[in-house]
Amino acid sequence: MMADLELRTRLMRIVPPPVINVPLWVHLIDDGSRRVTKQAVQAQVDALNNAYGGRLGGADTRVRFRVAGMTNTGNATWFRDPLGHEQAMKQALRRGGATALNLYIAELNEVVLGYGTYPYWYRTSPVLDGVVIDWRSMPGGTMRTFDRGFTAVHEIGHWLGLMHTFENGCAEPGDGVADTPPEAHPTEGCPEGKDTCPLPGKDPVRNFMDYAHDRCMSEFTAGQGARIRTAWAAYRMSDGRSTLNR
């Protein structure tokens, strides 16, 4: 019994957690003039896989994204105010079940660059499940300090169950992840050595779930990867179709 437990513990250390393959539906909404190229979409998907794969720094969360399909919609009203017409837009465009990530690309503003729903909202609002981003925040876009596609990385973090690293400020339980030190308030710009809480650890200013500029963002932590897997199992795997692969 004891030996069996030891063996399993050792195996768990060696075997990396399973990969979560997320089918990605990309919905391009514009006002008639095509603004987003296929190349830009591919660059965005690459940014997602680089960020979640730990290739820019930090941990490999084991989450991977693969385009399942794309839609093109010319609708100036949805394009200019996608959140004001969220229900109608998503009702018309959303594809797949609980494991499908629907990414809507339209125009928001400088204050709200993106919006993502939490996995535990799926059960009551399956149609609204998904992420909306401003097309100018995509890699090479015109949002000056948010032009590497990390707005989508951040919002998809919420979709996968992650909170902001500044959630609850310095108070427990923070963001519910042990290896992201607490911080009192969101990070602006790219401050070095920011440390706003008495608890050990400097503020996680490079974490994708903070608010720093894209050029300073580079990492998720192993703890965030674990939280994603817990949320995935609890809220997104329950529709019966497994997307877990080695």
Ligand SMILES: [Zn+2]
């Ligand atoms: Zn956020």
